[in-house]
Amino acid sequence: MNDIKLALLGSEGAGKSAVLVRFLTKRFIGEYASNTNSLYHKRLSIDGRQLNLEVFDPCSQSEESKCILEEPLDWADGFVVVYTISDRTSFLNAKNILAQIKESRRETCKGEVPICLVGNKQDLCHSRQVSEEEGRSLAQENKCLFQEVSAAENYLEISNLFTKLIRHVMEQLKHRGDRRRYSGSKSMAKLINNVFGKRRKSV
Numbered sequence: 001m002n003d004i005k006l007a008l009l010g011s012e013g014a015g016k017s018a019v020l021v022r023f024l025t026k027r028f029i030g031e032y033a034s035n036t037n038s039l040y041h042k043r044l045s046i047d048g049r050q051l052n053l054e055v056f057d058p059c060s061q062s063e064e065s066k067c068i069l070e071e072p073l074d075w076a077d078g079f080v081v082v083y084t085i086s087d088r089t090s091f092l093n094a095k096n097i098l099a100q101i102k103e104s105r106r107e108t109c110k111g112e113v114p115i116c117l118v119g120n121k122q123d124l125c126h127s128r129q130v131s132e133e134e135g136r137s138l139a140q141e142n143k144c145l146f147q148e149v150s151a152a153e154n155y156l157e158i159s160n161l162f163t164k165l166i167r168h169v170m171e172q173l174k175h176r177g178d179r180r181r182y183s184g185s186k187s188m189a190k191l192i193n194n195v196f197g198k199r200r201k202s203v
C-alpha cells in the first residue's frame with residue numbers, strides 16, 4: 001500500500017476545506033470549523049493501486065498557523081495551493097506560497113515538486129479579480145497543475161485534479177530514494193497531536 005501525503009495551503013477563507021471535502025466526500029459543506037488544524041485520511045484506488053491518502057488542512061486563523069507552514073513543507077509529498085478568483089490578495093499569497101515550496105525543496109527534490117494551483121470560487125466570476133490567464137501563467141512559471149474550480153458547484157473537476165496530482169506524486173516517489181523525511185514514528189499526525197491537540201478525521 002502506498003502512502004501519499006498532501007498539504008493544502010492558501011489564504012484564510014480561500015476554500016481549502018471546501019475543496020478538500022468536495023474531493024473526499026463529493027459534498028459541499030458551507031461552513032467549516034476553521035480554528036483547528038485537521039488531518040484527513042482516506043483509502044483510495046487509483047490506476048488499480050491501493051493508496052493511503054493523508055491530507056493536512058491547516059487552519060489559517062490560529063496563532064500557531066503563522067509558523068505551521070514549515071512543517072507541511074517538509075512533510076508533504078505534494079501540495080494543493082488554493083486562492084479565490086474574487087480575491088487578488090489570496091492570489092498574491094498563493095504566489096508567495098509557491099515560492100516558499102520551491103525554496104524549501106530546492107536542495108532535496110531533484111524533479112518537480114508535485115503541486116496543483118487551484119483558483120476556487122469560480123461561481124463568483126461576476127466579482128472576479130484574477131483572470132484565468134493569470135492563474136494559468138503562474139502555474140506554468142512554477143511547473144504546476146492548474147484548474148479553476150467551484151467547490152460549491154463542481155465535483156468532477158476537483159476530483160480529476162486531485163487524481164492527476166496523486167499520479168504525479170506516485171511518479172515522483174518512485175524516483176526518490178529518500179521516500180520519507182518523516183518516518184512512521186514522526187508522522188504529521190503525531191506532530192499535529194503533539195503541538196495542537198488531537199484532531200484527525202477519516203472520511
Ligand SMILES: Nc1nc2c(ncn2[C@@H]2O[C@H](COP(=O)(O)OP(=O)(O)OP(=O)(O)O)[C@@H](O)[C@H]2O)c(=O)[nH]1
Nearest residue numbers: 012013014015016017018030034060121150151152
Ligand atoms: N461561493 C463559493 N463559496 C465558497 C466556495 N468554496 C468555499 N466557499 C466559502 O468560503 C468560505 C471559506 O471556505 P473554507 O473552506 O472554510 O476556507 P478555508 O480556506 O479552509 O478557510 P480557513 O480554514 O479559514 O483557512 C466558506 O464560507 C465557504 O462556504 C466556492 O467554491 N464558492
